[in-house]
Amino acid sequence: MRTILQGSLLPPPPIKLSHSSLLFSPSHSHYSNLKFTTKSSPSPPTITMASIKVHGVPMSTATMRVLAALYEKDLDFELIPVDMRAGAHKQEPFVSLNPFGQIPALQDGDLTLFESRAITEYIADEYSEKGEKLMCPGCNKVKAITKVWLNVEGQQFDPIASKIAFERIFKGMFGMTTDPAAVQELEGKLVRVLDIYEARLSKSEFLACDCFTLADLHHLPVIHYLMGTDSKTLFESRPKVAEWVKKITARPAWAKVVDLQKQ
Amino acid sequence: MASIKVFGHATTTSTRRVLLTLQEKNLDYELVNVELKDGEHKKEPFLSRNPFGQVPAFEDGDLKLFESRAITQYIAHRYKDQGTNLLPADSKNIARYAIMSIGMEVEAHQFDPAASKLAWEQLFKHIYGLTTDKAVVAEEEAKLAKVLDVYEARLKEFKYLAGETFTLTDLHHIPVIQYLLGTPTKKLFTERPRVNEWVAEITKRPASQKILQ
Numbered sequence: 001m002r003t004i005l006q007g008s009l010l011p012p013p014p015i016k017l018s019h020s021s022l023l024f025s026p027s028h029s030h031y032s033n034l035k036f037t038t039k040s041s042p043s044p045p046t047i048t049m050a051s052i053k054v055h056g057v058p059m060s061t062a063t064m065r066v067l068a069a070l071y072e073k074d075l076d077f078e079l080i081p082v083d084m085r086a087g088a089h090k091q092e093p094f095v096s097l098n099p100f101g102q103i104p105a106l107q108d109g110d111l112t113l114f115e116s117r118a119i120t121e122y123i124a125d126e127y128s129e130k131g132e133k134l135m136c137p138g139c140n141k142v143k144a145i146t147k148v149w150l151n152v153e154g155q156q157f158d159p160i161a162s163k164i165a166f167e168r169i170f171k172g173m174f175g176m177t178t179d180p181a182a183v184q185e186l187e188g189k190l191v192r193v194l195d196i197y198e199a200r201l202s203k204s205e206f207l208a209c210d211c212f213t214l215a216d217l218h219h220l221p222v223i224h225y226l227m228g229t230d231s232k233t234l235f236e237s238r239p240k241v242a243e244w245v246k247k248i249t250a251r252p253a254w255a256k257v258v259d260l261q262k263q
Numbered sequence: 264m265a266s267i268k269v270f271g272h273a274t275t276t277s278t279r280r281v282l283l284t285l286q287e288k289n290l291d292y293e294l295v296n297v298e299l300k301d302g303e304h305k306k307e308p309f310l311s312r313n314p315f316g317q318v319p320a321f322e323d324g325d326l327k328l329f330e331s332r333a334i335t336q337y338i339a340h341r342y343k344d345q346g347t348n349l350l351p352a353d354s355k356n357i358a359r360y361a362i363m364s365i366g367m368e369v370e371a372h373q374f375d376p377a378a379s380k381l382a383w384e385q386l387f388k389h390i391y392g393l394t395t396d397k398a399v400v401a402e403e404e405a406k407l408a409k410v411l412d413v414y415e416a417r418l419k420e421f422k423y424l425a426g427e428t429f430t431l432t433d434l435h436h437i438p439v440i441q442y443l444l445g446t447p448t449k450k451l452f453t454e455r456p457r458v459n460e461w462v463a464e465i466t467k468r469p470a471s472q473k474i475l476q
Contacts, residue, residue: 099413100373111358115368122361141326144337151330154371156315196314 052077055097056104057084058260061162061221062116063104067260068217069120071253073131079260117154120214132253134217136209146208149215153207158222160189165225183231191234194241201240206248216248224249224258267292270312271319272299276379277331278319279438279474284335286470287434288346332371332435339431347470349431363425366432369410377407378439385446400448408451411458418457433465441466441475 052070054077056063070077082088082103090101097105098114105114108126113119124134136142164186167178200207208215223245226232236242248254267285269292271278285292297303297318305316312320313329321328323341328334339349351359380403384395417424425432440462443449452462465471 099416100369100410111361113361113365115365115372118361118364118368121364122357125357125360140337140341143340144326144328144333147333147336148328148330151333151371152315154368155330155332193315199314 051107051109053080053107054078054104055080055082055094055106057081058257058263060084060103061165061225062102064221064224064257065116065218066104066106066119066123067257068220068254069123069134069214071256072134072217072251073123073127075123075127075130117150117214117218120217124214133211134214136211136213138209142209146213146215149207149213150218153215153218156193157190157219160186160193161222161226164190164231165222165229168229168231169225187231187234190231194234194238197244198238198240201244206244212248212251216244220248220254220257224254265291265293266322266324268295268322269293269319270295270297270309270321272297273474275299275318276382276438276442277317279441280331280435281319281321281334281338282474283434283437283470284338284349284431286473287349287468288338288342290338290342290345332367335431335435347429349429349434351426351430352428359426363430363432366424366430367435370432370435373410374407374436375439377403377410378436378443381407381446381448382439382442385448386442404448404451407448411451411455414461415455415458418461423461429465429468433461437465437471438474441471 052075054063054066054070056066056079058064058067058079067077067079082094084103088094089098089103094103094105095101097107097112100114102114104116104119105112106119106122107113108122113122120134128135136146164183167183167186171178197207204210206212206216223235227235227245227249235245267290269278269281269285271281271294273279273282273294273296282292282294297309299318303309304313304318309320310316312322312327315329317329319329319331319334321334321337323337326337328337335349343350343354348354351363353359381400384400384403388395414424421427423429423433440452444452444462444466453459
């Protein structure tokens, strides 16, 4: 597997003007290397090379979430692998990028971010003019509905679905055995969520609105894994959900993410 | 007649998250009580407001929302120029907003799961005549301690979690922290100096005091 991956083979990334109201200074902060000053007048713009780096691995659902957003936006990036087996994510230098010791982390010039759903939101905002929109077009009210479904994925779907993926797939990779009782209990909870999705998708083409947004995208990594297990029947037996899964997993940007796993 | 309505229960942390935001912004609203002990949240008409059967649900004119953190973000944006600004000082700055978003994700995925379990075990269980599971408390306190260590380091560099000003990131923590301060878990906050100061700051705010009444 290639250890450093270019998002695409293009000439060097274009020079990007960084935000003029920020001063970038070296920092030992665990959290970010932005220092906010109390200067009232904006400092002159600094020129930085646009370079997006993702620290993570293609197998990780959270990393995949970020990669999907980058591909949807047609952005160049470098994927820097983190040696999970060696516990690199729990040590320096990684914990300076994410003090919670979890992949992925993203660097965009001098900005360091973590938490995949904060990263995707940043990508959608910062590069709103590039590639797919990933947010519902419209005013505050429409944005609010998108936030509802972003929270639904994070608070209602993912806690259950990722545990099922862990039981069915990841446990095996770590030499542990699936707990069928746990799977059954979790699936019992997931079907209640999917029934709500079925009702929602009968009224809306995608979860937040009639366009594909981050609210749909955030589901892709875990759904991808579950569709390779017996849990897929939960999705396939609900017509609107099945149609939605088919649509979102068929997106070319998603195919590129899946492709990275094969390398 | 207030155009803003909150459908919830004033004792739940999620409802309080929304009420806090409305208080900070001095917005008029009506709190419509949802009687949890009667299972009202799991039946119609509440389910039409939130199909997941959880409080709170929210209405502003003809806009209907659920998920407390989606509601607070809507309020913070829609009423940005009213009351306390709960967004970063320069909210158009995308990088700065992203830093606040990280904090909101951390609260939702790292802090709240452990903190809510601790509040449940040590406080709410008693209401239902159940007993505290000490093993769970120990396990969840260990997780919370790790999160608070990160907060301690963060708060050594910045006054609040997202920077120099109070934002939604801090606000989202307040309801469950208020409950935990009434339990032995309080020590996890008091034994970390900067966290302790931050907790004192955010809980003494007038809005924070108001929602306890």
